[in-house]
Amino acid sequence: MSDDVRPFAADAPIYLDHNATTPIAPEVLDAMRPYLEDRFGNPSSAHRYGTVAHQAVERARAEVAALLGCEPASVVFTASGSEADNLAIKGVALGLLGDGDHIITSAIEHPAVLGACRYLERRLGYRLTILPVDGLGTVDPEDVRRAIEPATVLVSVMHANNEVGTLEPIADIARVAREHRIACHTDAAQSVGKVPVHVDELAVDLLTMTGHKLYAPKGIGALYVRPGTRLDSLIHGAGHEHGLRAGTENVPYIVGLGAACALAAERLQAGAPGRVRELRDRLHAALRSAVPGLALNGHAEQRLPNTLNVSFPDQDGESLLARTPSVAAATGSACHSGRTEPSAVLMAMGLDAQRALGAVRLSLGHDTTAVDVDTAATALLASLSTALASP
Numbered sequence: 001m002s003d004d005v006r007p008f009a010a011d012a013p014i015y016l017d018h019n020a021t022t023p024i025a026p027e028v029l030d031a032m033r034p035y036l037e038d039r040f041g042n043p044s045s046a047h048r049y050g051t052v053a054h055q056a057v058e059r060a061r062a063e064v065a066a067l068l069g070c071e072p073a074s075v076v077f078t079a080s081g082s083e084a085d086n087l088a089i090k091g092v093a094l095g096l097l098g099d100g101d102h103i104i105t106s107a108i109e110h111p112a113v114l115g116a117c118r119y120l121e122r123r124l125g126y127r128l129t130i131l132p133v134d135g136l137g138t139v140d141p142e143d144v145r146r147a148i149e150p151a152t153v154l155v156s157v158m159h160a161n162n163e164v165g166t167l168e169p170i171a172d173i174a175r176v177a178r179e180h181r182i183a184c185h186t187d188a189a190q191s192v193g194k195v196p197v198h199v200d201e202l203a204v205d206l207l208t209m210t211g212h213k214l215y216a217p218k219g220i221g222a223l224y225v226r227p228g229t230r231l232d233s234l235i236h237g238a239g240h241e242h243g244l245r246a247g248t249e250n251v252p253y254i255v256g257l258g259a260a261c262a263l264a265a266e267r268l269q270a271g272a273p274g275r276v277r278e279l280r281d282r283l284h285a286a287l288r289s290a291v292p293g294l295a296l297n298g299h300a301e302q303r304l305p306n307t308l309n310v311s312f313p314d315q316d317g318e319s320l321l322a323r324t325p326s327v328a329a330a331t332g333s334a335c336h337s338g339r340t341e342p343s344a345v346l347m348a349m350g351l352d353a354q355r356a357l358g359a360v361r362l363s364l365g366h367d368t369t370a371v372d373v374d375t376a377a378t379a380l381l382a383s384l385s386t387a388l389a390s391p
Contacts, residue, residue, distance in 0.1 A: 013328040014376045018213075018306060019162050019190060019363035020330060024256070025215035031259035032217075035252040043249050044238070053251045060258025064222055067261040068207065069198035076223045076241045077254050081189040081210030082112035084223035087234050087245065088185045088206040089116040092154045093126060094232035100153040106131045106139045106168075107348040108161050110187055117156070127151075135350050136299040137166035141173045148180050155184045159202070160191035163332045163345045163361055164298025165307025167191065174203035183229055189213050189221075193264035194273060194304050205229045211253065215366070216260035220253035267366065276364050277305035279373050283362060284308050286377035291384065297346060297359055306365065311351075311358040312384060321360060323383040327376045330361050 015023075035056060041049025043057050058072065065072040078084045093103070105117055107130050120126040129147040131139055139157050148155075155177040160167050170186050177184040185206035188197050192209040199207055206229060211220040225231055225244070237246030267273075288294050293313035312320060317331040332343040342356035351359075362376070 013326050014372045014379075016327060016329040016362045016364060016368070016372075016376055018365035018368075019165075019304075019361065021212045021218065022215045022365055023367065024217055025260060025263055027263050028216050028256045028259045032252045032256040035255050039251075041251075043251060044240075053249075056251055056255050057249050060254045060261075063258035063262045064209075067192070067197070067265050068209075068224055069200055070224055071227075073242065074199075074224055074227060076225055076244045077249060077257070078221045078223055078245060079219055079250070081110075081187070081208050081213075081221040083234075084208040084210070084221045085110065085112040085185075085187055086116045087223050087231070088208060089113065089154065089156055090120065090234055091231040091244070092183050092185070092206070092229070093120050093124065095230035096153045097124075100151040101125060102127045102129070102149055102151040102153065104129045104131065104144060104147045104152060104155045104157075106133060106157050108133055108137060108163075108345045109156070109158055110162060110189070113156055113158070113187055131157075133348055136302075137161050137164050137297075137345065137349050138299065138302070139168050139173065141169055141176050144173050145176045148176070148182065152180070152182050155182055157184075157186060158190075159186045159188040159197065159207075160194070160304050161298070161345060162190045163343060164309040164349070165190075165304035165363075166299045167195070167302045167304065170202045170204060174205075178203060190304060193260070193267075194276075194306055196268060199224050199226070206231075211257045211260060214257070214260045214264060216256045217253050220250060220257045222257065272366060273305040276366065276368065279368055279370060280306055280308050280362075280364050282370065283364075283373045283377055284310070286374065287380065290377075290381050295355060297349070297351065297355075306363050308362045308364075309359055310362075311355045312360065313358065314354070315358045315384065315387065317358050317360040320380065320383055320387065323387065324379050326379045329363075329376075331359055332361055 039052050041053040043054040061072040061075045064075045117128050121128050131143045157173050159170050174184040183205045186204050187208045189210045193214040205226040207224040209222050212218040233244050235246045240246050295311040297309040342353045346356035
């Protein structure tokens with residue numbers, strides 16, 4: 001058996017990279033299994049096999065909607081969060097083609113958002129305003145207000161940053177957009193399931209989520225679309241997903257996403273994020289007490305409960321993690337792995353290059369234990385000590 005497929009042994013690295021992806025929860029896998037086996041029907045088929053599959057899709061749609069606080073008809077299933085971002089941004093631009101040519105976003109967005117905006121700029125002549133953030137990674141709603149012009153058709157600002165975990169004031173930003181009758185989209189891939197996310201409380205018109213940040217499989221996502229939002233389809237064919245996303249539904253993965261949303265709702269109700277926050281702060285305290293000058297990146301309070309981004313003084317984060325194979329973590333977004341330049345998010349926050357290069361992102365999950373946290377801290381500190389002792 002090759003290394004690529006060998007199962008992890010008992011001495012597997014401690015996994016602190018849940019912002020990159022989460023394991024599939026056992027409850028999710030159990031829910032999916034029948035639809036990978038005997039319940040294989042096409043949801044559009046009129047016979048019993050199709051009916052069973054169709055009912056499963058609609059049940060999952062209701063589970064997603066319940067977590068987001070919306071009607072099931074407002075949920076559109078996609079193949080990923082990136083596809084949902086593209087459907088939201090390009091869909092609004094095409095749906096309002098001729099009504100305006102200006103989009104507002106921020107400097108710390110996921111590449112799927114910035115890439116879609118840049119595509120519209122390059123191919124269709126849209127103009128972009130890319131808003132700055134402060135030193136904590138926060139977008140000022142008043143900057144959004146000042147950037148709005150008569151030709152603005154969309155405001156897209158993420159709900160939580162994937163690198164530092166800062167939660168944006170989306171409700172305030174969306175209210176500014178609504179005052180001007182402009183659609184507001186938020187990429188909530190990192191926040192759904194970690195903190196309460198209700199579309200009416202956030203006041204957004206479009207919201208992206210993805211399964212693999214939520215203990216569901218990779219390759220499934222969803223877009224919330226508020227009724228009345230003008231949106232063109234990007235994938236054309238039959239009338240699947242309310243005519244917004246053609247293609248036979250991926251029933252097993254949709255079922256998995258629904259089960260993951262139901263599980264997330266239970267965990268939120270039970271206060272699970274509070275336990276994760278306590279472990280995150282325990283890890284932070286262990287590192288801070290042993291490393292003079294350790295710097296927290298992102299907002300200390302308005303932050304995802306599982307995310308700790310810290311800079312080790314006079315160190316390179318990539319090198320530190322490479323010397324600590326017993327800890328699986330990252331220096332930033334998995335979409336920018338192998339980077340040699342400082343994180344664009346951290347640079348946008350005004351950090352100097354040395355501090356940005358010294359950053360490590362440690363993101364916990366519901367399966368993280370106190371032993372994991374303590375062992376990871378010990379391993380990182382040992383690697384740091386070795387580095388400092390080297391000539």
